[in-house]
Amino acid sequence: DSGVTQTPKHLITATGQRVTLRCSPRSGDLSVYWYQQSLDQGLQFLIQYYNGEERAKGNILERFSAQQFPDLHSELNLSSLELGDSALYFCASSVTSGPGDTQYFGPGTRLTVL
Amino acid sequence: QKEVEQDPGPLSVPEGAIVSLNCTYSNSAFQYFMWYRQYSRKGPELLMYTYSSGNKEDGRFTAQVDKSSKYISLFIRDSQPSDSATYLCALEGRGSQGNLIFGKGTKLSVKP
Numbered sequence: 001d002s003g004v005t006q007t008p009k010h011l012i013t014a015t016g017q018r019v020t021l022r023c024s025p026r027s028g029d030l031s032v033y034w035y036q037q038s039l040d041q042g043l044q045f046l047i048q049y050y051n052g053e054e055r056a057k058g059n060i061l062e063r064f065s066a067q068q069f070p071d072l073h074s075e076l077n078l079s080s081l082e083l084g085d086s087a088l089y090f091c092a093s094s095v096t097s098g099p100g101d102t103q104y105f106g107p108g109t110r111l112t113v114l
Numbered sequence: 115q116k117e118v119e120q121d122p123g124p125l126s127v128p129e130g131a132i133v134s135l136n137c138t139y140s141n142s143a144f145q146y147f148m149w150y151r152q153y154s155r156k157g158p159e160l161l162m163y164t165y166s167s168g169n170k171e172d173g174r175f176t177a178q179v180d181k182s183s184k185y186i187s188l189f190i191r192d193s194q195p196s197d198s199a200t201y202l203c204a205l206e207g208r209g210s211q212g213n214l215i216f217g218k219g220t221k222l223s224v225k226p
Contacts, residue, residue: 002157033213042218043158043202056213090157099206100146100165103214105157 003027004093004106012112018079021109025072025093031055032074033094033103034066038087049074050097081113117141120203120217129226133190137203137217140184144215146206147179149188152219153199161201162188193224 003026013019025032034046045058049068060066063081068074078085088110092103120137127133135149146165150158162177164170164186170177176189186205190197203217 002159004157043216045213045215048213058213102160102163105150105159107157 002104002106004091004104006089006091006106006109008109009107010110010112012114013081014114015081015083017081017113018077019081019111021076021078021089021091021111023074023076023091023093023106025074025091026104029093029095029104030072031094031097031101032068032072033092034060034074034076035090035092035105036087037090037108043090046076048097055097078111083113086111086113117215118203118205118217121220122218124221124223126223126225127193129193129195129224131193131224133193133197133222133224135188135190135201135203135220135222137186137205138184139186139205139215141205141207142181142184143207144205147177147186148204148206148214149175149177150202150204150216151199152202158202193222195224195226198223 005024007022030051033048037043046060048056066076088108090108092105094101094103118139149162151161152158164179167179167181174191178187200219200221202219204214
């Protein structure tokens with residue numbers, strides 16, 4: 001158990017809908033990262049927050065947004081869902097935001113868009 | 115050319131075999147090299163971490179980085195059925211904010 005928690009475990013929804021994925025980092029970690037894992041693209045970085053502020057953006061669609069709250073938990077919002085958004089979404093956390101800091105991954109949320 | 119290339123396998127070996135997993139990369143700015151293990155329906159877990167070139171050993175696992183060839187390897191000695199998982203290499207640049215670039219993963223199966 002990495003200490004990172006994610007809810008829900010599974011989410012099934014329809015095209016055009018909006019969902020929110022939640023992540024609680026390990027105790028003491030200030031950085032939260034969101035990744036998307038699909039069969040064809042592999043594990044891809046979406047966005048990073050450090051102590052409530054956005055620090056880095058990867059291949060995140062405009063339909064997706066995230067935030068980190070004062071208690072350091074983070075939410076990833078996915079809207080106008082398309083079939084191609086079906087994937088595993090992972091949250092990771094680390095103590096700081098610098099390079100070389102170990103990232104610990106949560107168990108993931110499996111999103112299925114029908 | 116993709117930033118990181120990793121043979122997806124699947125790779126099937128008998129118990130006790132030595133396993134070699136590899137990634138190649140194109141960006142010489144990468145300074146941090148990691149191997150993650152991911153069991154089916156679980157999140158990736160960090161297995162090995164190496165900074166710059168060289169070797170690192172941890173029990174049955176050895177990670178090698180050759181920056182001149184842009185080639186990284188993970189060796190597993192005396193492989194066990196419990197090693198059956200997908201192994202992902204992950205790379206990070208010195209100037210990055212911590213976002214990792216992952217290979218697509220190699221699926222390993224160790225048969226008893």
